[in-house]
Amino acid sequence: MQKLKAKTKRAAAKRIKKTGTGKLMRMKAFKSHILTKKSAKRKRNLRKATTLDKTNLGVVRKLLPY
16 A cells, blocks of 8 residues: 655645755735834845744654655
8 A cells, every 4th residue: 555645735845945954934014014013124134034943843854854
């Protein structure tokens, strides 16, 4: 009997990318609306991608079996 392959959760795959070294990268939150009250420095820092936190790695690895 063949073992079933785990399917990739497409919603997570669109939000999280894997780097060449195996780290998972995500975009930062709080950059979609109500931007007038946020400083330019804060908005500039929200543009950058960041690595996924260790506490979420276990959950995300189940969503993305690659």
